[in-house]
Amino acid sequence: MQQRQLGPFSVSAIGLGCMNFCHAYGEPVSFEQAQRVLLLALDSGVTLFDTAALYGFGASETLLGKVLKSHRSRFTLASKCGMQGEDVAGDGKLVRVIDGRPATIKATCEAALRRLQTDVIDLYYLHRWDKRIPVEESVGALADLVREGKIRSIGLSEVSAATLRRANAVHPIAALQTEYSLWTRNPEIAVLEACRELGVAFVAFSPVARGFLCGGSTDLNRLHLKDIRRAMPRFMGESYTANLKLLPRYLEIAREAGCSPAQLALAWLLHRADHIIPIPGTTSEAHLKDDLGAVDVVLNDATVAQLDALINQNTVLGTRYGAKSESEVDTEQF
16 A cells, blocks of 8 residues: 655555544444455555544544554554534433533543554644634644543544644644545645645645545435435535536546546546545445555646546535534634
């Protein structure tokens, strides 16, 4: 597997996002299936595993701890704080809460260490910047965790270039994670360049556009009732109808390039810059193998130009999130 630099770590050029096992796209998969995918990823050369306290309200971290504890020295472990489940109403039901207070960050880290069954987390992200708290205070708490030896490096998620610079002035930031793919170009406004200037790795989540660029079923009625795409504007109504019209030509380009649709999306990202590390997520061994094959896909300039002209911020309709979630992120908007 090709390697890329992430802070002090050399990691596989493609990592594994671990949200899908228990969060966002339907019912959790079985422990046995998740274990098969995780171990296959490890044996295939994946050395960056990315999870969060939010995913399954701790279930994803618990899963990684159980499956990968005995292999801990073989990979870079990333998790996230600042957005997690809390029993706000006192009725035992957990709801998603953004909380960047230093005390909460430190408590979340302690719980994550227990679930992950490790003494240290290699890369710990602020999952969302809590806009009620100066980012300097939240990053200061993460810096305390570095000094205490509980985390090795600090990351940020869904923040602007300006916020990245503020945070980096408090403590060096190893990675910034944001959605990036052919159909989500927001990082190109300022964040990608800021990361390059500061020596920060850019970790691209949802690199295959939440499955849109995989070439599979496009029937939204087949999605699980809990699938978050049902509430995402790009997958709704006239926007989705218009976006579907981009797929036939995209699939043709993949055939012409001699790769699968998912490989084309990932290869495009790897081609953009060497500080970009995509982290596709999957619960399927076959899809995992397909994704990892993207490292061997070579795109020529003509193919890249065709892709850029076909799918971009001007040809894709709909915002990434609904209004509430859009208000919670700090990323630059077109």
